[in-house]
Each structure stands twice: as structure tokens, then as C-alpha cells.
Amino acid sequence: MNVLSFFSQHGGEILQATLEHVWLVGATMLLAIAIGIPLGILVARRPWLSKPILGSANIAETIPSLALLGFLLPLPWLGDRADRIAITALTLYALLPIIRNTAAGITGVDPAVREAARGMGMTPLQILFQVELPLSLSTVLAGVRVATVLTIGVATIAAAVGAGGLGEFIFRGLAMVNDRLILAGAIPAAVLALAADFLLGVLEHRLRPAR
Amino acid sequence: MTATTSAGPEAIIEFRGAGYRLSSGQTLLQGLSFTVRRGETLVLLGRSGAGKTTALRLINRLVEPTDGQVLVDGRSTLEWDPIALRRQIGYVIQETGLFPHYTVEQNISLVPRLDGWPPERIRARAEELLALVGLDAAQFLRRYPHELSGGQRQRIGVARALAADPPILLMDEPFGALDPLTRMEIRREFLALQERLKKTVVIVTHDTSEALLLGTRVALMEGGALKGLYSPKEFLHSREPVAAAYVDQLHALEEFEGGQ
Numbered sequence: 255m256n257v258l259s260f261f262s263q264h265g266g267e268i269l270q271a272t273l274e275h276v277w278l279v280g281a282t283m284l285l286a287i288a289i290g291i292p293l294g295i296l297v298a299r300r301p302w303l304s305k306p307i308l309g310s311a312n313i314a315e316t317i318p319s320l321a322l323l324g325f326l327l328p329l330p331w332l333g334d335r336a337d338r339i340a341i342t343a344l345t346l347y348a349l350l351p352i353i354r355n356t357a358a359g360i361t362g363v364d365p366a367v368r369e370a371a372r373g374m375g376m377t378p379l380q381i382l383f384q385v386e387l388p389l390s391l392s393t394v395l396a397g398v399r400v401a402t403v404l405t406i407g408v409a410t411i412a413a414a415v416g417a418g419g420l421g422e423f424i425f426r427g428l429a430m431v432n433d434r435l436i437l438a439g440a441i442p443a444a445v446l447a448l449a450a451d452f453l454l455g456v457l458e459h460r461l462r463p464a465r
Numbered sequence: 466m467t468a469t470t471s472a473g474p475e476a477i478i479e480f481r482g483a484g485y486r487l488s489s490g491q492t493l494l495q496g497l498s499f500t501v502r503r504g505e506t507l508v509l510l511g512r513s514g515a516g517k518t519t520a521l522r523l524i525n526r527l528v529e530p531t532d533g534q535v536l537v538d539g540r541s542t543l544e545w546d547p548i549a550l551r552r553q554i555g556y557v558i559q560e561t562g563l564f565p566h567y568t569v570e571q572n573i574s575l576v577p578r579l580d581g582w583p584p585e586r587i588r589a590r591a592e593e594l595l596a597l598v599g600l601d602a603a604q605f606l607r608r609y610p611h612e613l614s615g616g617q618r619q620r621i622g623v624a625r626a627l628a629a630d631p632p633i634l635l636m637d638e639p640f641g642a643l644d645p646l647t648r649m650e651i652r653r654e655f656l657a658l659q660e661r662l663k664k665t666v667v668i669v670t671h672d673t674s675e676a677l678l679l680g681t682r683v684a685l686m687e688g689g690a691l692k693g694l695y696s697p698k699e700f701l702h703s704r705e706p707v708a709a710a711y712v713d714q715l716h717a718l719e720e721f722e723g724g725q
Binding site: 279306366367368369370371372373374376377380385388389 | 549550561565575624
């Protein structure tokens with residue numbers, strides 16, 4: 255039995271796992287964006303916070319993913335459900351590129367533009383929402399893109415705590431020494447990553463400010 | 466020194482012993498005392514690092530004096546709400562600071578929009594402003610700054626600063642980045658504009674001929690202090706060494722031209 259016929263036979267299961275995977279990644283990205291962009295703005299505004307915030311995000315990145323899932327397991331509420339553990343761990347991984355790019359985007363805004371905005375009497379919030387964020391949108395989105403592709407890959411580990419997703423096939427395949435099972439998880443994950451990379455890349459290009 | 470330190474009734478901006486020191490202890494400005502009269506064009510002339518730009522930024526409170534005070538309309542800038550103060554003061558800088566993600570129309574209607582004008586009035590004002598700086602509305606309103614030449618960008622910068630008809634206009638090296646011919650053109654346009662609008666204008670420049678051409682008075686700055694206040698005529702005949710050095714430099718240019 256070749257890989258293609260395996261895919262057609264188990265299409266329903268694979269689709270189910272792919273949808274679980276997309277849900278894990280989607281929830282993670284929403285959380286990571288909701289936390290990462292404000293933190294990035296904070297880093298850009300208060301340079302002394304840059305070391306502690308980026309440092310922490312960096313440390314989270316260095317913890318091996320399996321170990322991170324293990325650390326979260328005994329925590330109250332979080333540890334109660336597998337998808338909570340997985341989404342928390344994935345969010346911690348996804349934060350760094352988003353924080354870093356948001357901060358870089360905002361500090362990269364032409365100082366003359368900021369000076370003019372202040373000089374014309376825009377309030378700090380108006381400058382942030384009408385000038386700095388729109389001008390750094392493509393840089394922020396580049397960070398979201400990197401984080402998304404990373405998360406799609408790392409999310410396969412979520413199966414280790416029973417959170418489902420395409421990792422289920424990979425872990426089962428490893429246990430049963432079955433290449434086709436491994437590919438049933440790996441190929442859709444790779445396709446998802448490529449598709450996300452492409453779509454977000456197009457969006458990023460559209461939002462790039464003209465020079 | 467011909468500076469008048471007492472505020473006459475027509476004074477709209479007044480520096481009273483204003484100084485500015487960085488937190489590192491470095492002094493950028495000290496003991497600055499002079500007034501700007503309503504409707505005049507005062508030029509701050511000096512070399513790089515003389516403190517001209519800092520003095521200008523004290524007026525719209527982009528920096529706050531560490532010594533003395535700066536008064537606008539009789540009130541210390543520190544008593545003003547900085548946002549309200551800046552909305553009354555047009556600001557033009559050399560790099561223009563036009564928003565690259567805004568069209569010309571959005572750029573020049575920024576302050577009216579922030580001030581909550583109704584849309585029809587904003588639209589009409591935008592067209593009026595473009596006409597004022599000599600650009601065709603139909604052709605330029607929809608363009609983005611990167612689609613403009615340097616001279617056009619600078620004109621839009623002036624239009625944006627004039628949008629809400631502020632009584633005061635601050636200009637920091639407004640024509641410095643332009644090629645000599647365009648610069649001359651825009652200076653002339655500016656003179657004609659000022660003839661009509663009668664704004665109170667403070668211009669920063671390091672160009673002596675620009676100072677003498679545009680200024681009703683010239684404030685000469687050196688090393689963070691005011692060296693003197695002159696009418697253009699007085700400046701040309703001043704015996705003050707720094708002023709004389711600027712005039713000599715002008716004459717050197719004329720002699721060179723004469724020798725050709």
C-alpha cells in the first residue's frame with residue numbers, strides 16, 4: 255500500500271487531525287498576537303524594559319518543547335486540559351518573534367515623521383495608532399508569519415500531552431515504526447506551514463509602506 | 466546688541482532667560498531673552514550646534530526649558546496644555562515628516578481632522594491649501610509623498626502646517642534639503658505667501674542669504690547663546706565679530722562672482 259492510497263483511505267482521520275492542528279495554531283496565534291504586540295510596543299517605548307522582556311521570551315524559546323509541556327502539566331487549571339497546556343506552551347514559543355518585530359517596527363519609524371506628528375499636536379495614543387502602528391504593520395506581520403510557521407511545526411509535539419493535531423500520526427508512526435503514519439502527520443503539517451507562509455507573505459507585501 | 470527684552474504689547478512669543486541643559490549636564494542653551502512680534506518673520510541664524518533648533522522646539526514645547534521660561538501669548542509654555550499649544554502652531558521641518566502612508570490630502574488635513582472639522586470643510590480647506598502653495602488639487606490630492614519631488618513635498622509640508630490657520634509658524638531649515646534653484650523658487654513663494662497671511666514666523670537656518678532675504682529680524686546665535694538681534698540692514702553693517710564673519714562670507718561669494 256503506497257502513501258497516496260493510505261491518505262485516501264484515512265482521509266477523514268487526517269482531515270480531523272488537520273482541523274485540530276489548525277485550531278491549536280489559530281488559538282495560539284491569537285493569544286500570542288494579543289500579548290506580543292502590546293509587549294513589543296512597551297519595549298519600543300521603554301528601552302529599559304527591553305532586556306527583561308526580550309530576555310524572558312528568549313529563555314522560553316530555549317526550553318525544549320517536550321520539557322515545557324511537562325512543566326505545565328502539574329499546574330492548576332492549565333494542567334486540567336491537554337489543549338490548554340499545548341496552547342500555553344506554543345504561545346510562549348510564538349511570542350519572541352512578534353515582540354521583537356513589533357518593537358523593531360516602531361523604533362524604525364522615521365524620526366522626522368514622529369517629530370512632525372508630535373509637533374502638530376497629536377497625542378501619544380494618536381501617534382501610536384495613526385502613525386507608528388500603521389507604518390510598522392508589515393514588520394509586525396513578518397514576525398507573525400515567522401511565529402505561525404514555527405508554531406505549525408512545534409504544534410506536532412502537542413500530541414505528546416494528548417492535545418491532538420497532526421502530531422498524533424507522527425507519534426503513533428514512531429511507536430509502530432510505520433513511515434506512512436509519520437508521513438500522514440508530517441505532510442499535511444508541511445503543507446499548512448507553506449500555505450501560511452505564502453498567504454502571510456502576500457499580506458505582508460501588500461501592507462509594506464511605499465517609500 | 467539691539468535686542469529688546471521687555472515684552473511690548475505686540476509680543477506673541479517671549480524668551481525670558483530660557484536655558485536648556487541635558488540630563489548629562491551639557492548645556493545646549495543659556496540665558497536666551499528676546500521677543501517675537503506678532504506678524505514678523507524672525508530668523509534664528511547660526512552654525513550647526515548653536516542651539517537654533519532647540520530654541521525653536523522650546524516654543525511648541527517639544528522640549529521644556531530647564532532655566533527661565535518661554536511665553537506664548539503671555540503664558541508660559543509649561544502652563545499650556547502641550548497638545549492645545551501645538552495645534553495653534555504650525556511646524557515645518559527640513560525632512561518634511563510627511564506621513565508616507567497618507568495621501569497628500571490626508572497629510573494636509575491632519576490637524577483639521579484631529580480638531581474635528583466636518584468632512585466638507587476639511588475637503589474644501591485641502592483644496593484651498595494646495596492652491597495657496599501653488600499646486601493643482603485635481604492632480605495632487607490623491608498622491609502619496611513618495612510620488613512627489615522634493616520641492617512639492619516641501620510645499621505640502623508648508624500647506625499641512627497652515628491647515629488649521631495657526632497664528633504662529635515654526636520652520637526648521639525648511640528649504641535646506643532642496644536644490645538651489647527650487648530653494649530660490651520656494652523662498653520667493655514663501656515671501657509672497659507671508660505677505661498675504663501675515664503669520665508670526667520663526668525660521669531656523671544656517672544660510673546667511675536666506676536669513677537676510679526672509680527675515681524681518683535676524684537673531685544671531687552662537688554656542689547656545691544669543692549674539693544679537695538685527696534688522697537685515699543692521700546685520701550687514703554690524704561690527705559684532707560673529708555677525709561680521711557671516712557678512713564677510715557673503716562678500717567673499719560676491720567677490721568670487723565679480724571675478725568671473
